[in-house]
Structure formats: structure tokens, C-alpha cells
Amino acid sequence: AQSVSQHNHHVILSEAASLELGCNYSYGGTVNLFWYVQYPGQHLQLLLKYFSGDPLVKGIKGFEAEFIKSKFSFNLRKPSVQWSDTAEYFCAVDISNFGNEKLTFGTGTRLTIIP
Amino acid sequence: DAGVIQSPRHEVTEMGQEVTLRCKPISGHNSLFWYRQTMMRGLELLIYFNNNVPIDDSGMPEDRFSAKMPNASFSTLKIQPSEPRDSAVYFCASRIPRTGLGNEQFFGPGTRLTVL
Numbered sequence: 001a002q003s004v005s006q007h008n009h010h011v012i013l014s015e016a017a018s019l020e021l022g023c024n025y026s027y028g029g030t031v032n033l034f035w036y037v038q039y040p041g042q043h044l045q046l047l048l049k050y051f052s053g054d055p056l057v058k059g060i061k062g063f064e065a066e067f068i069k070s071k072f073s074f075n076l077r078k079p080s081v082q083w084s085d086t087a088e089y090f091c092a093v094d095i096s097n098f099g100n101e102k103l104t105f106g107t108g109t110r111l112t113i114i115p
Numbered sequence: 116d117a118g119v120i121q122s123p124r125h126e127v128t129e130m131g132q133e134v135t136l137r138c139k140p141i142s143g144h145n146s147l148f149w150y151r152q153t154m155m156r157g158l159e160l161l162i163y164f165n166n167n168v169p170i171d172d173s174g175m176p177e178d179r180f181s182a183k184m185p186n187a188s189f190s191t192l193k194i195q196p197s198e199p200r201d202s203a204v205y206f207c208a209s210r211i212p213r214t215g216l217g218n219e220q221f222f223g224p225g226t227r228l229t230v231l
Contacts, residue, residue, distance in 0.1 A: 036222075043223060
């Protein structure tokens, strides 16, 4: 079965610092990849997704992610974080294969931005 | 569109009571997912439906949990009897039919359940 690993459990950064959150998945076939964000007390919202084409995808709020197939990775980046980016970030994988409709989520990375 | 609607938003109940959580997916979405989120276990998929049919309920923790989807616009998750360890935030999510475009799931606001 596919799995998703987010190695950073809690990241603390100062405002304006650059961000990179790691995400690795284990599945050898075609995948769709997602990053979701959960602001404190709120539900999950989609930041960005990759399903085909350009491996560098841009999402909302200045976030981007790069799909590197050879490394089974889909790391999330932002060049300059803001206090409002404080949230929990979840990477998820969906194997592109009818019959398996589930998203497999990573355990999440809590991001704290210090003003 | 109003998005995924869940009710109630908060539920406080006593151990042993029956709890029913409700979800209305986004119109036109044919897949519906129930998740549970806790600090200890993170985000867990409990069950999902395609076209109102339960496809995978392997995440349902035990027989006290049951879920139904009587029609395309309504689903329930029931816990009977409830226990303190069921305290969590329960999310419902829905998704449009697969198009090969990486269809994402849309999450509802969640129901925060506290079992005393």
C-alpha cells in the first residue's frame, strides 16, 4: 500500500525566512499529489496539486511544490513566509488507478512563524 | 456553492449516548469521505462512498461506528454507544467524479465531538 512521509513534525521560522517542507511517498506508479493546509481551528484547504505536466506547480498564497519522480518527493516551498502561514500542512497522495479512490495523508507538519 | 456542510459543528455528550454526525456534500460530487482527526492519531480515513455505495470501511474503528449514505446529498456517521476516546474532530469531504485531472477532495468545517 502507498504511504506518505513528512519528516518534519514541527518547524519554527521567523517571518521572511524561506520554507521547505519535505514529503516523500512510496508508490511506483502514476500518482496525483496534493498539499493541504489547516489553519488553527479550521478545516483542510487545498494549497496545490500535481497530476501531470510541469513538475513545478504553483499554488495559492505564494506556495509552490516540485515533483521529483526519481526521488518520490513532492516538497513544499515558499521563499518568504508570513506570520499568517502558521498552520499545519499535510501532504497527500492519490494513486491514479480506478478502484482505489483514497487519499493517503502524511502525518502533517506544524509550522509556527515567529513575528 | 456552499461547500461541504456538516452538522452539528460542536457536540458534547455523555458516555453511552448515541451520536449522529451529518454531512451534505457539494452538489455533483459523487464520492464522500469521513475522516477523524486527533492529536494522537492525526488524520484517519474512516470510510468512503462512491455513488452512495460504501467502498472501504476498513478505517472504522469498531462496530460502534456506522455510516450511511441514503442519497447523493446526505450522509451520516453514527456512534453508538459513544466513549470518551471517540472525542475528536470529524471531517467530511467530497469529490467530483474522476476526470484524470487530479481531483482534490473538498473538506467540510468538521464536527468537534466531546464525549464526557
